[in-house]
Amino acid sequence: MAEEYIIALDQGTTSSRALLVDVQGKIQGMVQREFQQIFPQSGWVEHDPKEILESQMGVLRQLIKEKKVSPSQIKAIGITNQRETTVVWDRHTGEPVYNAIVWQDKRTADICEHLKNQGLTEHVRSTTGLVIDSYFSGTKVKWILDHVEGARERAEKGDLLMGTIDSWLVWHMTSDKRHVTDYTNASRTMLYDIAKLDWDNTLLTALGIPRSMLPQVRPSAHHFGDYELEGAKVPIAGIAGDQQAALFGQGCFEKGTAKNTYGTGCFMLMNTGTEPQFSKNGLLTTIAYGLDGEVHYALEGSIFIAGAAVQWLRDGLELIENAHETEALAKSVPGENSVYVVPAFAGLGAPHWDMYARGAVFGLTRDTGKAHLAKATLESLAYQTKDILKAMENDSGLQLKNLRVDGGACANNHLMQFQADILDTEVHRPEVIESTAMGAAFLAGIQVGLWTQTDIDQTRPIDRIFKSTFDRVKRKRLYDYWKKAVERSKGWLDH
Numbered sequence: 001m002a003e004e005y006i007i008a009l010d011q012g013t014t015s016s017r018a019l020l021v022d023v024q025g026k027i028q029g030m031v032q033r034e035f036q037q038i039f040p041q042s043g044w045v046e047h048d049p050k051e052i053l054e055s056q057m058g059v060l061r062q063l064i065k066e067k068k069v070s071p072s073q074i075k076a077i078g079i080t081n082q083r084e085t086t087v088v089w090d091r092h093t094g095e096p097v098y099n100a101i102v103w104q105d106k107r108t109a110d111i112c113e114h115l116k117n118q119g120l121t122e123h124v125r126s127t128t129g130l131v132i133d134s135y136f137s138g139t140k141v142k143w144i145l146d147h148v149e150g151a152r153e154r155a156e157k158g159d160l161l162m163g164t165i166d167s168w169l170v171w172h173m174t175s176d177k178r179h180v181t182d183y184t185n186a187s188r189t190m191l192y193d194i195a196k197l198d199w200d201n202t203l204l205t206a207l208g209i210p211r212s213m214l215p216q217v218r219p220s221a222h223h224f225g226d227y228e229l230e231g232a233k234v235p236i237a238g239i240a241g242d243q244q245a246a247l248f249g250q251g252c253f254e255k256g257t258a259k260n261t262y263g264t265g266c267f268m269l270m271n272t273g274t275e276p277q278f279s280k281n282g283l284l285t286t287i288a289y290g291l292d293g294e295v296h297y298a299l300e301g302s303i304f305i306a307g308a309a310v311q312w313l314r315d316g317l318e319l320i321e322n323a324h325e326t327e328a329l330a331k332s333v334p335g336e337n338s339v340y341v342v343p344a345f346a347g348l349g350a351p352h353w354d355m356y357a358r359g360a361v362f363g364l365t366r367d368t369g370k371a372h373l374a375k376a377t378l379e380s381l382a383y384q385t386k387d388i389l390k391a392m393e394n395d396s397g398l399q400l401k402n403l404r405v406d407g408g409a410c411a412n413n414h415l416m417q418f419q420a421d422i423l424d425t426e427v428h429r430p431e432v433i434e435s436t437a438m439g440a441a442f443l444a445g446i447q448v449g450l451w452t453q454t455d456i457d458q459t460r461p462i463d464r465i466f467k468s469t470f471d472r473v474k475r476k477r478l479y480d481y482w483k484k485a486v487e488r489s490k491g492w493l494d495h
Contacts, residue, residue, distance in 0.1 A: 004075050006445050007063070007234075008437040009056055011081040011165050012242065013102065016055040018063040019434065021441040023450060025459030027434060029067045031059040038099060043106035046099035049087045052165065053172055064229070071232035078238035078444030080245035080436050081165040083188045086140040088151065088162045088213070094172060097160065098148050101140040108139035111207075115139075120206060127193050127200050129276060129285025129297075136190035137164060142207040158212045164188070166239045167215045173236065174225035181215040182222065183295060184244040187287040192217070194276055194287055197295065219290030220244070221447040238443025240289060242436050243267045246406060247298060248289050249439030250430070251457050256398040259435065260385055262409035264311075266303035268385060270392045270400070271296055281351040281391035291446065291453075299395055301350040301388035305359075306381050307409050309343035313377055319370040323409070330375035330414040336478065338363045340485040341376040343384075351391040352486065360489040363481075381409065382419040383482040389423060402426040406435040413464075420466035424475060427466040 003022060010017040014037065020029040033055045038046040064071075084103035089096045101107070112132045115124070124132050134140075141162045145152045154160050163171065164185045171177055186192040186199075191209065193200045199214050218224065220240045226233040240248060243261065247269045250259040258270035269288065276285050276297040288298035310323045320326060340362045347355035361373070389400060402425055409415060410429055420427040432438060445451040451459070468475075 003073060004450070005069060005073055006441045006450065007060065007074055007077045008441040008444075009060060009077060009079045009169070010242075010437040010440065011052065011056050011079070011169065013082045013085075013104075016052065016059055017437065018056075018059040019437045019441070020063055020067055020069065021438070025438070025442075025451075025456070027432065029063055031063045031066065033059050041107075045102040045105045047085065047102055049089070049096040049100045049168055052100065053169065056169060071229040071234060074229070074234050075450055076235045076237035076444040076448040077227055078440030078442070079166050079169060079236065080240055080242050080440035081169070081185070083164065083185060083241035083243065084135055084137050085165050086137040086162060087165070087168045088141060088144045088160055089168070089171075090154070091159055091161050097151050097154075098144050100165070100168075101143065103135055105140070106134050108134040108143050111139040111142055115206060118206060120203070123202060124190060126278065127203070128190050129187065129194050129278065130190050131282075131284070132190070136188060138190040138203060138207050138209070141209050141213070145208065152208070155210050155213055158210070160213055161215070162209070162213045163215050164241075170224050170236055170239070173227045175228060176225065178225035179215045180218055180224050182218055182220045182239040183287040183290040184220055184241040185239065186217045188241055194285065194297070220248075221291050221443045223447065235448060237447035238440050238445075240439055240443060243269055243300065244286070244288055244298070245437075245439030245443075246435040247271065247439065248442060249435035249437070250404040250406065251460050252404060253453055254401070256396075256401050257404070258389070258392070258400055259404040259406065261435070262306055262381060262405065262407035264306065264308045266306040266381065266385060268301045268303070268388050268392070269298045270396065270398070271298055272396045272398065273297065277396045279391070279395045281395055282353045283350050283388070283391055283395060289443070291443070299392045301391060303381075303384045303388065304346045304349045305343040306384070307407075308345070309341065309377050309380060310409070312343070312345070313374060317373075319373060326374045326378050327412050327414045329371040330378050332371045333375045337372055337375045337379065338365065339368055339372040339376040340482060341373065341380045342485050342489040343377065343380050344489050348486070348490065350388055352387070352490065354490045356493040357490045358492040360485065360492070362485045362488065378412065378415045379418050381415060382422050383479070385419060386422050386479065400425050402428050404428045404430070406430065406433045416464075416466045417469070420468050421470040422475060422479060424468045424470070429463045429466070431461045431463045
C-alpha cells in the first residue's frame with residue numbers, strides 16, 4: 001500500500017515552506033522559498049500578497065514533484081501562518097487593494113491612541129484578551145480603508161474582504177472561494193470576542209469595518225475546503241497561527257503545559273484550559289486551539305530580544321563569528337558569572353512594559369572578558385523567560401509542569417541547562433524542532449482521522465530532558481541580581 005502523507009504549509013514572515021509529514025509524524029521533505037520584504041517608510045513593513053501566494057503554491061508543487069508523491073497519497077493539508085499580517089482584497093476578482101500590512105508594522109500607532117482616548121482599553125482587554133497595539137490586524141484594516149482611494153465605499157457595498165494570511169491562502173486555494181479563518185487567527189485581530197466566539201460589534205464600529213468583510217471563524221481542526229491537485233480534491237483540514245501551532249506541535253494539550261520558542265525574540269505560551277484567564281501582568285490572553293467542540297485558551301508573553309542579543313555579540317561587538325561559539329565560551333567561565341546583560345535594546349516587554357528602558361551591562365570588573373559577556377547574554381534569555389513564567393503562574397494559579405522548547409537557540413545546551421536551573425523545572429527539547437509546521441500537520445491529521453492526540457504524544461520523541469542542578473539559595477541569589485539589573489535599566493530615556 002502506498003505511503004500516506006500530510007502536507008504542512010508554513011507561511012512565515014520571511015519565507016514560505018511546504019513540509020511532507022508521514023503517518024509516523026516524521027518529516028520526509030521540505031522546500032522553502034524566501035520572498036521580498038517591503039519597507040516603504042520608516043516603521044512600515046509590507047509584503048506583496050500575490051508573491052506570498054505564488055511562493056506558497058510554488059513550494060507545495062515543488063515538494064510533490066521532488067518527492068514523487070501522487071495526489072491520492074496526500075490525506076490533508078494543514079496551514080500555519082505569520083499572525084496578524086493583514087490583506088484586503090476584492091471579493092469578485094481576488095485582487096488585493098493594497099500590499100499586506102505585516103505584524104511588525106507601526107503605522108497605525110495614531111489609530112491605537114485614538115482608541116485609547118475613546119476609553120476602549122478595558123473593553124479590548126476583556127473582550128479580545130489583547131492590548132491596544134498596532135501589532136494586531138484591526139487597525140491595519142482601518143488604515144487601508146482610510147488610505148486606499150475608494151476602498152471604504154467598496155467595503156460598505158460588500159465588495160471587499162479582509163483576512164489574515166491563512167484566509168488569503170484558503171480563498172485562492174479553494175475553487176468555491178471559501179472565506180474562512182480559525183479561532184487562533186481570529187483571536188489576533190483585536191476584533192474577536194474570544195469568550196462569545198463572535199466578531200465584536202463595538203470594535204467593528206469603532207474602527208469602521210463592515211461585518212461583511214470578515215471571514216467565517218471555525219475550529220483549528222476543521223474541513224475548511226478542498227484544494228484541487230491534478231484532479232484530486234485534497235481537504236484543507238487544519239489551520240493555526242504560528243505560535244499556537246507550535247504549542248499544539250509540542251503536545252501542550254493539558255492545562256499548565258507551556259512552550260517557549262527561542263527565535264529573534266521569544267514567544268512563550270501556556271495552555272490555561274477551557275476558560276480564558278485574563279492577565280493582571282501585561283500578558284495576552286489568546287485562543288490556543290479549537291478541537292472536538294472545545295476551545296482551549298493560552299496566556300502569551302513576548303520577549304522582544306532573545307536570539308537578537310546573540311546576533312549583537314556577533315555583528316555589533318564582533319566578539320564571535322557564529323552563535324555556536326557562545327556555548328563553549330559560556331562553559332569556559334568558572335563558577336557563577338558576576339556579569340549581567342539586560343538586552344532591552346527595544347525597551348522591555350512583558351511583564352515590565354517599559355519602552356524607555358535600554359540595554360545595559362552590569363557587574364563589569366577588570367578581568368571581565370568576552371566569555372563573561374557571551375555567558376551573560378545567553379543567560380539573559382533564561383532570566384527573561386523566568387520573568388514571563390512567574391507572571392503566567394500568578395495570572396493562572398497554575399504551576400508549570402515542564403517547559404517544552406523549540407527554535408534555533410534551543411540547540412544550545414548551556415542555555416537549556418541554565419533555563420532548567422533558574423526555573424527549577426524540567427526543560428524538554430524534542431528531536432524535531434519544527435514544532436510550528438508539525439502543529440499544522442497534527443491538526444489536519446486529527447481532522448481526517450489519521451491521528452489522535454494520544455498518538456501525537458507518542459510521535460514526539462524527546463532529544464533531551466534538562467533537570468535543575470541548583471539549590472534554592474543559589475537560584476534566588478542569581479535571580480535577585482537579575483531583578484536588580486532590570487530595575488536599573490528601566491526609564492533610561494527621559495520622557
